[in-house]
Amino acid sequence: MLVQGDSPFLPDDIIPSILKRLPVKTLIRFQCVSKLWKNLVRSPYFIADHLHHTSNQRPRFLFISGGYDSLNLSVVDYAATHKLLYLWKPSFMSKLSRTRFINSCNGLICVRYDSDASSSGTSLFIWNPATREVRCVPGGIDGDVDGVFCFGFGFSPILNDYKIVKICMSEVNLRVEVYSLNTDTWREIEFGNTEIGRISRSHASFNGSIFWVAEEMNGIVSFDLAREVFVFMPVPGLYIKSQYLKFLELNKKLVLAGFNLNRRYEYALHFWEMEEVVDVSDDKKWGWKKIDKSRPRISNLATEVLAYVESLVPIPNIKCEEPKS
Amino acid sequence: MSSSVEAITVLSSDGDEFKITVSAAKLSKPLNWMLEDVCFSDDCDEVPTIEVNSKTLVKVIEYCEKHAPRANSGASDSDAEELKKWDIEFMKMDVKDILFHILMAANYLHMEGLYDLACQTAADLMKGMTVSQIRKIFHIKNDFSSEEQEQLRRQHPGCSFD
Numbered sequence: 001m002l003v004q005g006d007s008p009f010l011p012d013d014i015i016p017s018i019l020k021r022l023p024v025k026t027l028i029r030f031q032c033v034s035k036l037w038k039n040l041v042r043s044p045y046f047i048a049d050h051l052h053h054t055s056n057q058r059p060r061f062l063f064i065s066g067g068y069d070s071l072n073l074s075v076v077d078y079a080a081t082h083k084l085l086y087l088w089k090p091s092f093m094s095k096l097s098r099t100r101f102i103n104s105c106n107g108l109i110c111v112r113y114d115s116d117a118s119s120s121g122t123s124l125f126i127w128n129p130a131t132r133e134v135r136c137v138p139g140g141i142d143g144d145v146d147g148v149f150c151f152g153f154g155f156s157p158i159l160n161d162y163k164i165v166k167i168c169m170s171e172v173n174l175r176v177e178v179y180s181l182n183t184d185t186w187r188e189i190e191f192g193n194t195e196i197g198r199i200s201r202s203h204a205s206f207n208g209s210i211f212w213v214a215e216e217m218n219g220i221v222s223f224d225l226a227r228e229v230f231v232f233m234p235v236p237g238l239y240i241k242s243q244y245l246k247f248l249e250l251n252k253k254l255v256l257a258g259f260n261l262n263r264r265y266e267y268a269l270h271f272w273e274m275e276e277v278v279d280v281s282d283d284k285k286w287g288w289k290k291i292d293k294s295r296p297r298i299s300n301l302a303t304e305v306l307a308y309v310e311s312l313v314p315i316p317n318i319k320c321e322e323p324k325s
Numbered sequence: 326m327s328s329s330v331e332a333i334t335v336l337s338s339d340g341d342e343f344k345i346t347v348s349a350a351k352l353s354k355p356l357n358w359m360l361e362d363v364c365f366s367d368d369c370d371e372v373p374t375i376e377v378n379s380k381t382l383v384k385v386i387e388y389c390e391k392h393a394p395r396a397n398s399g400a401s402d403s404d405a406e407e408l409k410k411w412d413i414e415f416m417k418m419d420v421k422d423i424l425f426h427i428l429m430a431a432n433y434l435h436m437e438g439l440y441d442l443a444c445q446t447a448a449d450l451m452k453g454m455t456v457s458q459i460r461k462i463f464h465i466k467n468d469f470s471s472e473e474q475e476q477l478r479r480q481h482p483g484c485s486f487d
Contacts, residue, residue: 007425007462014432015463017440021448032456032477032486034465 020050024130024310047312055309062308066096087129101304103153105205107311110153133315154205156225163225196221337379349389353434381426416446457487
């Protein structure tokens with residue numbers, strides 16, 4: 001135990017260095033220590049520093065499991081002998097069958113949730129499981145539009161804003177709309193003439209861009225969240241024998257993960273790391289380096305795996321009408 | 326610089342003398358500067374003072390001496406693993422009662438490794454503490470008015486001021 005009587009006064013600049021190593025739950029509790037501590041924990045600078053420090057720790061995966069009438073989000077607690085920790089979710093969000101996970105970025109999770117069987121009850125939600133803030137995104141889905149929706153959720157450090165990209169692919173055309181969390185509005189944008197074919201539902205937000213696998217075109221489609229432009233990049237040898245491919249951001253690098261289910265219904269994960277720095281304006285050749293091969297015992301019920309980092313990132317302009325569960 | 330110098334003598338803030346090897350002193354920029362000053366100066370009898378108390382300085386020097394071989398020559402993964410284990414024991418056994426002094430010394434002596442280690446140890450200890458225990462060790466007064474406390478409680482149900 002720390003000696004309480006004669007501990008010295010720590011200089012104010014040392015305190016954030018200690019606090020950034022604490023879990024969000026503890027930091028929320030310690031807001032009650034004093035006004036100074038409360039303001040520190042809520043300051044954008046500290047939140048960014050805490051996120052940066054947490055992101056550099058061991059990567060965490062968010063496992064989504066459940067069934068028709070249940071939904072569980074869990075992460076592996078490396079500190080406590082790989083026990084599963086369950087994450088908070090909005091109370092109405094109780095059925096996996098009605099939930100589609102779009103992405104997780106800086107501790108925020110974006111999902112599409114059907115509150116009833118008809119498409120009119122479909123909404124997009126963003127929430128932070130650690131701070132328990134939740135926000136409903138208005139007007140996400142048009143019920144009368146025919147076509148396949150593909151979503152992307154990511155962060156632009158330049159704009160300091162989170163955006164949702166909605167791509168609606170139909171027989172005749174391709175429509176793209178972008179939602180900004182700061183302005184709370186949707187805007188239609190030009191897609192351009194790029195031929196992309198079918199793109200993956202799985203994507204990654206990295207360096208201010210969103211990346212999808214363009215399976216039919218043997219390449220990657222990226223979308224710059226600040227400039228709002230799409231770029232197609234061919235990646236030779238992208239085809240990897242896996243049941244499905246997924247982008248993840250791990251340790252500040254873009255990683256492509258391939259998942260295979262083995263005979264015992266366990267996932268085998270294979271990771272490839274992009275070898276060159278991602279620069280969408282540059283015509284560099286991309287290579288993939290195999291970085292890890294692990295066979296963690298993941299519940300065979302986990303239908304989705306996302307990279308997750310716990311954060312204090314606040315959600316602006318919270319207003320949410322909870323649908324009936 | 327004389328190459329024969331292998332260790333220097335420093336004074337703690339309590340006025341006690343300590344020996345630290347040249348390679349260990351290299352872990353700290355300010356110590357390194359002192360080292361150069363001592364070696365280049367004609368008056369080699371002058372003993373520099375480090376503004377760290379004796380109890381703390383013993384531990385800081387112990388850390389430096391342990392980490393010096395690896396910092397100066399690079400080491401294998403097994404050495405790194407061994408060092409990590411040593412760090413954990415070092416923090417577990419000996420320094421809890423002077424942790425904040427170690428933190429301040431590591432900050433003042435620009436020792437990144439020790440600073441990170443001490444910050445992490447402090448954070449791990451704090452996780453299990455109540456708000457009033459935190460106030461006590463950090464010498465902080467509860468400056469919330471009862472209205473502000475009520476407001477925070479509404480935002481974070483179950484949040485305690487004790």
